Structures are given as C-alpha cells and as structure tokens.
Amino acid sequence: MTSAPEPAQSSPQTTSDLAELKRLLNQVSDVNAAASLMSWDQETQMPPDAARVRGLQMATLAGLGHELFTAPRVSELLERAQPEQSGPDQSDPQQAETDAALLKVTRRDHAKATRLPTAFVEEQSQAASEAHHAWIEARKNDDFASFAPHLSRMVDLARRYAEYQGFKDHPYDALIDDYEPGMKAAQVKAIFADLRDRTLPLLRRIVAAGDATDYSVLRRPFAAQSQRQFGLKIAQEAFGLNPSFSRLDESAHPFQTNFSRDDIRVTTRFDEAYFPMSLFGTWHETGHAMYEHGVSARLERTPLSRGASLGVHESQSRMFENLLGRSRPFWQRHFEEFAQAAPEVARGQDAESLYRAVNRVRPDLIRVEADEVTYNFHIMLRFELELSLLEGTLAVAELPEAWNARMQEFLGVTPPDDAQGVLQDIHWSAGLIGYFPTYTLGNLLSVQLLDAAKQDAQITEQVDRAEYTLLREWLVQNVHQYGRSRLPAEIVQAATGRPLSADAYVKYLEEKYSDIYGLS
Structure with missing residues (x-):
C-alpha cells in the first residue's frame, strides 16, 4: 500500500x-x-x-x-x-x-x-x-x-511641554507647531498685524454705515427641535453629511470628533431665541466632518489619517459655515425650506432680507457668534494673551481685566461678566494653548481655496445655484484625501498655485460687505 x-x-x-x-x-x-x-x-x-x-x-x-x-x-x-517598492504586479502604485x-x-x-x-x-x-x-x-x-487654579495648572503644563520639546525663540513656537506644523509666533504676529491694518478700516466704515436690514429677525423664537431638523437636513442634503457615517448631538461647546473616517460625531448647541448659534455651528462642524470623511481610506488607523493642520481644517469649516452657508445663493435656494421650519422667523421676510440679517457685522462679545469681519480680532486678542501668559508677563489672576481691556481696544465693547468674556471658550481648559491662531489662518485659506476651485466654470455654476457636489469632489481631490501625508504649505501651493496669503480673504470681505452695507 x-x-x-x-x-x-x-x-x-x-x-x-x-x-x-x-x-x-x-x-x-x-x-x-x-x-x-x-x-x-x-x-x-x-x-x-x-x-x-x-x-x-x-x-x-x-x-x-x-x-x-x-x-x-x-x-x-x-x-x-x-517604503514598499511598487512594481507592475502591484495594484496600488x-x-x-x-x-x-x-x-x-x-x-x-x-x-x-x-x-x-x-x-x-x-x-x-x-x-x-x-x-x-x-x-x-x-x-x-x-x-x-x-477656574483660575485649573488654568494656572494648564499654563504651567504648557510651559513644561514647550521645555520638553525645545524651542529657539519663544515657547509658543513649540506649542503652535502641534497644530500648524512649521509655524512660528513671529510669523503669526506679522500676519495678524497685516490683517488688522487691512480690515480695521473696513470695520469702521461698516459700523458708520448703520444697519443693512432689520436684525430683530435673528431673535425671533425658533424651537430647538426644529432648528436641529433644519440644520441637519442642510448638513446632510447640501453638504454631504451622510447619517451612515455620522451623528449629531448636543454639547456645551460645538465640536467634531471622529474615531475613523466612517465614524464621525458632530455636536451643536441651541438657543431658541437666537437661531444662528445652532445653524451655523452645525454647518461649521459639518465642514470639519467632511474633511475627515474625505481622507483616503489607505491612511486609516495611521498617524496620517487626519487633517494636515488645524488651519487647513478650519478652512473647511469656515467655507461651509460662511462662504456657502451665509451666501446669497444659499438663502435664495433654501429660504422656502427655512420658512417651513421656522414660520415665525420667516414672517415678513424674504431671501434677501434674511441673507443680510445673517451677515450682520457688529462688534460683539462672543467669538463663536462673531461675524466674518470682526472674528479675527477675537483671535488676535487670545493670541496676545497666550503669549503673555507663557512669558509670565501676565498672571492668571489678571487675565479677566486684560481680556476686557483688549476687547475694548479691538472692538469697542467690554464684557459685563466673565462668562461672556474670559470664560467663553473651552480651549484653555483642555490645555489647547497655541490653537487659536489656526482659526484665522483657516479663514484666509477658505477663500483662497474656493477661488481656486471656482476656476472650473462648472463648479462656479453649481456654487452660484447653491449646489456643492462638484465643489466637494474638488476638495476631496485637492485637499482632503492627503490627510497628513502632505504638509499644509504643500497642499495650499498645489491646490491654489501660490502660498497662503490674506489677499483673497480681504478682497472677499471688501466686495461682500461693501455690497451689503452700500459702501462706496
């Protein structure tokens, strides 16, 4: 056998x-x-x-x-x-x-x-x-x-972190590098000084011009559940936030987080007497969510699988919130849906009056509710205070007084209490010192990217109709897919053909708000 x-x-x-x-x-x-x-x-x-x-x-x-x-x-x-060498027998070159x-x-x-x-x-x-x-x-x-003892501890931890990492010129350099790789405090100072000089005259002209419409509409009652339904409907149908990979919850401070590109959590908050808080907060965080969802699947569960920087990330959220959500085409397209969701708010209004209302420019106390023209002054204030805290030239106990003084200097308003002043943001409680400048960097980049995308006539035609399918595809192709595999400066140069600049942003503000406020 x-x-x-x-x-x-x-x-x-x-x-x-x-x-x-x-x-x-x-x-x-x-x-x-x-x-x-x-x-x-x-x-x-x-x-x-x-x-x-x-x-x-x-x-x-x-x-x-x-x-x-x-x-x-x-x-x-x-x-x-x-790196694994790619060859003719490999399916992914x-x-x-x-x-x-x-x-x-x-x-x-x-x-x-x-x-x-x-x-x-x-x-x-x-x-x-x-x-x-x-x-x-x-x-x-x-x-x-x-809160002061906790903040003192977070500032001390930030100093210790900077010492562990090492720095040449300023401890802030070691902190901001975590959020915006390669950026230095000196660069931020220069950018902010230039931006302040170029936008402060516009703000003064707008304030002098007076109201552009009746703003009481912003304070009309709008039930929280109806706000949620309308805000989420737009996020899903217009901006692409598919419920198969996302969910919306409520939190004290709106944020987006994700555990994979297909498990994304967005939060918002509600004020039934001020609907812009929820709607624009939801769409802002939706911009962040769509960036994370657009990162290539090949980068998943690696250090590459998130946004290139917080400035690039913020460009996406500000684009969805402001360049799209506060645009005239958006409200022309969605006014009737809005009126069905909020009949009390829409009574006596039309798309143009609501467009002007949600673009109100007014120096105010709260950063997350600030308009496009004043927003960056809120960031400049925080940046300067962070520098002083790290340098030790400002004690934590002195922070409320310093905050109020700068608010008066920058925007001509003084908080009546600390809840509307120094306590309004979550960032310092989380130890996120060095984070704030990325908001303004994102504002600048949002317009530069949208201008680049609109070099495609089909994208321009869609955006002018408040349709965003082609724009979202362009963003995935030119920004989102790369995650952290490319540096922010590389993404900006490849997508727009030039380095980051304030030029497009300042031009956008001048044109939009000169039209709304009838400025010569």
Missing part, C-alpha cells in the same frame, strides 16, 4: 519592518480612538458624577497610547523600515509614496512623543479632564476664581 505524499512545507513567512510598524501604529490609533470616544461621551452623554473616575480612565488610556507609541520596538522599526509619507510623519511625531515622560502625559490628560468640568461650572456660575 502506497502512502500518500506528505504536504509540502511552506517557507516561513517573514513580516517586513514596515508591516510590523503599521500593525503597532494601528494599535496606537485604536487606543487613541477609545480615549476620544470617552472624551466625546464626557461632552454629550456622561452623567455628572462620573467625571472624577472618567478623568482617571482617560489618563490611563492617554498613558497607554503614549507608551505604545514610544516603545523601543517602534524606535527600532522606524530606523529600519523602508501610490503605495510607495504613501509609505514614505507615513515614515516621515511618524518619525516626526515619534521624536516629539519620546521627549515626553509617560507620567507627564497622564498628568496632562487628568488635569485637562478636571479643568474641563471646572470650566463648565465656572462659566455657568460666572466664577473665574474657581
């Missing part, structure tokens, strides 16, 4: 250094996603008494993610790994380019992360969780003194 032949022995399968590195980076991404999910829950669903333990849980995950990313094995793999970008960005992130002790990362996470809840209570009770 003849025995059956033994099965052939396969040769051992070897895992490349790059493949093993990707597996480890996937794990880091998953841990960080779990931490982000806890953070989202903390903002939207979590019962108040859970705050203390939630802070500990989030600190554990932050520390675990940091340890995984800074493990010796990751260092070894980063030294040895090389872009893979080598993607791998090269992954290694470059990961090495940069890893160098930053390994400068931070795990204990510091855990301390920073727990302090931010505690400060967040202290901020909520302080703002609710108009009690800056109760």
Whole structure:
C-alpha cells in the first residue's frame, strides 16, 4: 500500500519592518480612538458624577497610547523600515509614496512623543479632564476664581511641554507647531498685524454705515427641535453629511470628533431665541466632518489619517459655515425650506432680507457668534494673551481685566461678566494653548481655496445655484484625501498655485460687505 505524499512545507513567512510598524501604529490609533470616544461621551452623554473616575480612565488610556507609541520596538522599526517598492504586479502604485509619507510623519511625531515622560502625559490628560468640568461650572456660575487654579495648572503644563520639546525663540513656537506644523509666533504676529491694518478700516466704515436690514429677525423664537431638523437636513442634503457615517448631538461647546473616517460625531448647541448659534455651528462642524470623511481610506488607523493642520481644517469649516452657508445663493435656494421650519422667523421676510440679517457685522462679545469681519480680532486678542501668559508677563489672576481691556481696544465693547468674556471658550481648559491662531489662518485659506476651485466654470455654476457636489469632489481631490501625508504649505501651493496669503480673504470681505452695507 502506497502512502500518500506528505504536504509540502511552506517557507516561513517573514513580516517586513514596515508591516510590523503599521500593525503597532494601528494599535496606537485604536487606543487613541477609545480615549476620544470617552472624551466625546464626557461632552454629550456622561452623567455628572462620573467625571472624577472618567478623568482617571482617560489618563490611563492617554498613558497607554503614549507608551505604545514610544516603545523601543517602534524606535527600532522606524530606523529600519523602508517604503514598499511598487512594481507592475502591484495594484496600488501610490503605495510607495504613501509609505514614505507615513515614515516621515511618524518619525516626526515619534521624536516629539519620546521627549515626553509617560507620567507627564497622564498628568496632562487628568488635569485637562478636571479643568474641563471646572470650566463648565465656572462659566455657568460666572466664577473665574474657581477656574483660575485649573488654568494656572494648564499654563504651567504648557510651559513644561514647550521645555520638553525645545524651542529657539519663544515657547509658543513649540506649542503652535502641534497644530500648524512649521509655524512660528513671529510669523503669526506679522500676519495678524497685516490683517488688522487691512480690515480695521473696513470695520469702521461698516459700523458708520448703520444697519443693512432689520436684525430683530435673528431673535425671533425658533424651537430647538426644529432648528436641529433644519440644520441637519442642510448638513446632510447640501453638504454631504451622510447619517451612515455620522451623528449629531448636543454639547456645551460645538465640536467634531471622529474615531475613523466612517465614524464621525458632530455636536451643536441651541438657543431658541437666537437661531444662528445652532445653524451655523452645525454647518461649521459639518465642514470639519467632511474633511475627515474625505481622507483616503489607505491612511486609516495611521498617524496620517487626519487633517494636515488645524488651519487647513478650519478652512473647511469656515467655507461651509460662511462662504456657502451665509451666501446669497444659499438663502435664495433654501429660504422656502427655512420658512417651513421656522414660520415665525420667516414672517415678513424674504431671501434677501434674511441673507443680510445673517451677515450682520457688529462688534460683539462672543467669538463663536462673531461675524466674518470682526472674528479675527477675537483671535488676535487670545493670541496676545497666550503669549503673555507663557512669558509670565501676565498672571492668571489678571487675565479677566486684560481680556476686557483688549476687547475694548479691538472692538469697542467690554464684557459685563466673565462668562461672556474670559470664560467663553473651552480651549484653555483642555490645555489647547497655541490653537487659536489656526482659526484665522483657516479663514484666509477658505477663500483662497474656493477661488481656486471656482476656476472650473462648472463648479462656479453649481456654487452660484447653491449646489456643492462638484465643489466637494474638488476638495476631496485637492485637499482632503492627503490627510497628513502632505504638509499644509504643500497642499495650499498645489491646490491654489501660490502660498497662503490674506489677499483673497480681504478682497472677499471688501466686495461682500461693501455690497451689503452700500459702501462706496
């Protein structure tokens, strides 16, 4: 009897250094996603008494993610790994380019992360969780003194972070680089000084011109549930926020977060006596969401799978909120839908009067409700205060007084209380010092990108009808798909043909608001 032949022995399968590195980076991404999910829950669903333990849980995950990313094995793999070579037998010729970008960005992130002790990362996470809840209570009770110790701690942590990372000219350079790679405090100062000189005269002319329409319409009653339905309908049908990959919730401060390109959470807030808060907040965060959804799937669960910078990110949210959502074509197209959702608001109005109302320019107290002309002055104020706090030339206890003085200097208004002044933003409670300048950088870029897209006559025709399918496709192709695989400056140059400039933004403001306010 003849025995059956033994099965052939396969040769051992070897895992490349790059493949093993990707597996480890996937794990880091998953841990960080779990931490982000806890953070989202903390903002939207979590019962108040859970705050203390939630802070500990989030600190554990932050520390675990940091340890995984800074493990010796990751260092070894980063030294040895090389991009996979693409050949005629490979189905994805872009893979080598993607791998090269992954290694470059990961090495940069890893160098930053390994400068931070795990204990510091855990301390920073727990302090931010505690400060967040202290901020909520302080703002609710108009009690800056109760928040001040937490803010002092966050400023101290920011200084320590800058020292760990190292800097040449100013500690702010080490902080803003996390949000806008390569940007320096000196550059921001120069950009802001130029922008202030070019837009302050326009603001003064607008204020002198008086009202452009009846603004009382903005304060007419509009039920929160109806606001939600209308805002979400526009986000989904006009802007592409498909419910298959997203959901909308309520939070104290609107934000967008995501755990993958197909698991995106948007939040908003409601004021039944001021509907723009919800509608434009929802569409702003929708812009962020569509950017994250547009990142290429090949970058998923890696350090490349998010926006190139917060300035580029903000260009998308401001485009959806302002350049589209506050445009005349938008309100001409959607006024009847709006009137059905809010008949009390729309009574006696038409598309033109509502368009003028939602574009009201008025120096006011609250950044997130600021118009396009005054918004950047809110950012300049925060930037200057952050510099002073880091330098030690301004004490935290002196912050409310300094805030109020600059509000009067920049916009001619003084907050009546700290809840409408220094306590209005979530950022400092989260330790996000260095973040604010990216809002203005995003404003500048939003117009520059839209102007570039509208070089295509079909896109212009659609946008003029408040249809955005081709524009969204252009943004995915020229901005979104790259994630962090390209630097912000590279994306801007390739998409628009020139570096970032304030020129297009200033021209846009001059043309739009000269028309609305009848300026010569």
